[in-house]
Every structure is written in C-alpha cells, then in structure tokens.
Amino acid sequence: MNVAFATVQQHARMLENLDRWIDVAVEYAKGKSFDPNVFVQARLAPDQYAFVRQVQAACDSAKFLAARLAGKDPPKHPDTEQSIDELHARIRNVVAYLKTFREEDFAGADTRVVPLTFRPGKGMLGADYLFEMQTPNFFFHVTTAYAILRQNGVGLGKVNYIGSLTLRDV
Amino acid sequence: MNVAFATVQQHARMLENLDRWIDVAVEYAKGKSFDPNVFVQARLAPDQYAFVRQVQAACDSAKFLAARLAGKDPPKHPDTEQSIDELHARIRNVVAYLKTFREEDFAGADTRVVPLTFRPGKGMLGADYLFEMQTPNFFFHVTTAYAILRQNGVGLGKVNYIGSLTLRDV
Numbered sequence: 001m002n003v004a005f006a007t008v009q010q011h012a013r014m015l016e017n018l019d020r021w022i023d024v025a026v027e028y029a030k031g032k033s034f035d036p037n038v039f040v041q042a043r044l045a046p047d048q049y050a051f052v053r054q055v056q057a058a059c060d061s062a063k064f065l066a067a068r069l070a071g072k073d074p075p076k077h078p079d080t081e082q083s084i085d086e087l088h089a090r091i092r093n094v095v096a097y098l099k100t101f102r103e104e105d106f107a108g109a110d111t112r113v114v115p116l117t118f119r120p121g122k123g124m125l126g127a128d129y130l131f132e133m134q135t136p137n138f139f140f141h142v143t144t145a146y147a148i149l150r151q152n153g154v155g156l157g158k159v160n161y162i163g164s165l166t167l168r169d170v
Numbered sequence: 171m172n173v174a175f176a177t178v179q180q181h182a183r184m185l186e187n188l189d190r191w192i193d194v195a196v197e198y199a200k201g202k203s204f205d206p207n208v209f210v211q212a213r214l215a216p217d218q219y220a221f222v223r224q225v226q227a228a229c230d231s232a233k234f235l236a237a238r239l240a241g242k243d244p245p246k247h248p249d250t251e252q253s254i255d256e257l258h259a260r261i262r263n264v265v266a267y268l269k270t271f272r273e274e275d276f277a278g279a280d281t282r283v284v285p286l287t288f289r290p291g292k293g294m295l296g297a298d299y300l301f302e303m304q305t306p307n308f309f310f311h312v313t314t315a316y317a318i319l320r321q322n323g324v325g326l327g328k329v330n331y332i333g334s335l336t337l338r339d340v
Contacts, residue, residue, distance in 0.1 A: 001280050001297060003173050010301045044214070044321045110171050115340045123340035127171060131180045132335050139309030140331055146310075147317050151214045161310055165302050170285045170293035 004069040004106035007130055011062035012098040014142050017163040018058065019091045021146060022084060025154045036084050042148050049141075051148045053079075055087050058141035059094040065134040066101050069109040069126050174239040174276035177300055181232035182268040184312050187333040188228065189261045191316060195324045196254060206254050212318050219311075221318045223249075225257050228311035229264040235304040236271050239279040239296050 022039075029036035043050040049057065056079050067074035075097060081087050110127040124133065143161075150156050192209075199206035213220040219227065226249050237244035245267060251257050280297040294303065313331075320326050 001173060003171060003176070006173070006297065006301050010305070013302070014306060044317055045323075048320060113338065113340055116337070119337065121339060122337045124335060124337060127176065128336045131176050132183070133332060135180070135305070136184060136309065136332055137328075139306065140313050140316075140328070143310050143313035144317060147214055147314060150218060153215075158307075158310070162303060162306055165294060166298045167286070167289065167292045167294060168283065169291060170283055 002103050002106050002109070004065075004109040004126065004130060005101065005103040007135060008062070008066045008069075008098050008101055008106075011065065011138055012095050013163060014138070015058065015062060015091050015095050015098075017161065018055065018142055018145060019088060019095075020163075021149055021154070021156055021160055022088060022091075024156055024160065025149045025152075026084060028154045037082075039149065039152065040081075040083060040087065042152055044144065044148055044151065048144070051145055052081055052087065054141045054145040054148065055091065056081065058138060058145065059090055061134055061138040061141060062098060063094050065130065065138070066098055068114045068129065069112060070101060070105040071112065072105075172273050172276050172279070174235075174279040174296065174300060175271065175273040177305060178232070178236045178239075178268050178271055178276075181235065181308055182265050183333060184308070185228065185232060185261050185265050185268075187331065188225065188312055188315060189258060189265075190333075191319055191324070191326055191330055192254060192258060192261075194326055194330065195319045195322075198324045207252075209319065209322065210251075210253060210257070212322055214314065214318055214321065218314070221315055222251055222257065224311045224315040224318065225261065226251065228308060228315065229260055231304055231308040231311060232268060233264050235300065235308070236268055238284045238299065239282060240271060240275040241282065242275075 025039050026036040040052045041050045063074045077090060081090050112126040113123045114126055114129045115123040146156060146161055195209050196206040210222045211220045233244045247260060251260050282296040283293045284296060284299045285293040316326065316331055
C-alpha cells in the first residue's frame, strides 16, 4: 500500500463530504428563509478563521500534500471566494485535481524531502510531512468547517462527517 | 513503512498535544479565577458531545484502532471522568497503552478484517477501517475538543494543535 496515495484519496473523500455538508447548510437556510451566504463569514471564535478560510485551507492542505509528495507544482488558487457557490467550485476543482494522481506518482514519497516554505532552509521527510503536519492540518480545517455549520444549527451528524464506508461481510 | 504503526504513533502524539491544551486551559482559568472543571461540560452545540465526551471518544478511537489492527482486546475504560485531572489521567493511560505497540504487532493489518460492533455481520478491511473511519473519527473528536477550548477564550493556536515537527535541513 502506498500511504501517500491512500491519504490523498482519503482527503478527496472528505472534501466531497464537506461539499455535501454545504448542501445541507443551504437547505437549512432555505427552510429558515435566510441567505446561506451568511455561513461564509461565520466563525467559532473572533480570532479564528471564518468558514470561507477553513474551506480554503482544507483545500490547500490536500492540494499541497498531493503535489509535494509527487514532486509536482500545485495549481494556484487566489482565495477570492465570497459565496457558497464559489466555495462549491473551489472544493470540486481541488477534488478533480486530487483525482488526477495515480499510485505510481507517489513512488518514493515517504523518503522524499519536502521543503517548508514557512521555514527557509528546513524541510521534512515525506512520511513525517504526511503524518505530523498535513493530515492533522487537513482534518483541523475540515472539522472546524463542520463545527461552524453544526453550531449554527445545521442538522449534521457523524454519519455526514464520515460519509460512506467500504463494508464487507464477516 | 507500516501504516497502522505510523498512524498509532500519530494518534499518540495528538493525544499528548491534547493533554497540553488542557494545561493551557487550566492556566487560563487560573488567570481569570474560575474553576477549570467548567470546561469539562462545555460544548459547541446543545446536541453535540461536551468536552469530556470528546476527549473520551478521541481516546477510544485511538485505542480501538491500535487493538483491532493488532488483533488484540483493548482495555476497558468506563467513561466516568468528571474532572480535568481525571481527563489527564485517561489521556495518559491511553497514550501509555498506544506506546506498548511495536511495528511487528501490525504485520498484515491492512488486509485484516475488522468486525464492526455497531453493524453486526459487517466488517471492514484494516486499511479501509484506518483511512475511511478511524482516522477521520479520531481527528473529529480531537479537533472538536480543541474548538471548545478555543471558543471559550483559551489562547491556543495552530502551533499547539500540530505540536513538534521532525525537521531536517534542505
């Protein structure tokens, strides 16, 4: 099993779940007759990122993980989203990018050294980058986005968070 | 690389981070002269788990991942914690349990079939159990615990969330 490939697939699946949570939020807003774009600027604490920035950061985290571990240049996204529709587009754009990767793109990813842009001269081994930084960071933003909707009354539960499972008989 | 072993180490590290966020919360409470045990019942939404249950669920998620993928019986924890001190003890107990595992305990974990107690007759392949269910579930509870403290004014940031990184020169 290639850990990087499995993780990129995991992040794509979670972004698809996030995309569906936004649909549930839009339905909730319709039912209460308020503008669903209110969610875009909602936040849990005044000095924490708003929903829009949580979604952008989740997308970026997944995008950089895939690109860096495959030794490719990621596409640029300028963080200009201001509406629910634009957030849907951002998520779907990044999911499509993640789905362009094949398992062989990540050959040797565990031992590839990934430079850190915020720490000039420093980098991390691919496996450390994945387990210590990018996966926790990705789930941080996805879960905080979920929590913002949840706290605003949107009817989401763990089943929505986890999404579908590949079951087998035992 | 053994994915199950690396993931169990990742979860142990995140639980150690959670243990330190609680220390920061206790210092914050002291500075404002309120009882830090108030955090135990804090929650983001009235129909979401309180802090105590988020911590218990994070501990259980990591414990079950390690035990199920190694084919062992996990220790039982009856969820009786009512104070910050008891939450510290629960976390440290589970971290110590996670640290008893060695890489060879997880030989063949990817293809081991893990029965699901909440879906009688159904189970998941070890790799699916790890990537689709347990890792998202673990980070859900850890991040929600963090968000509860953060929303209550505790001075935490991404550096506290991620913890230490294994850097190397590039």
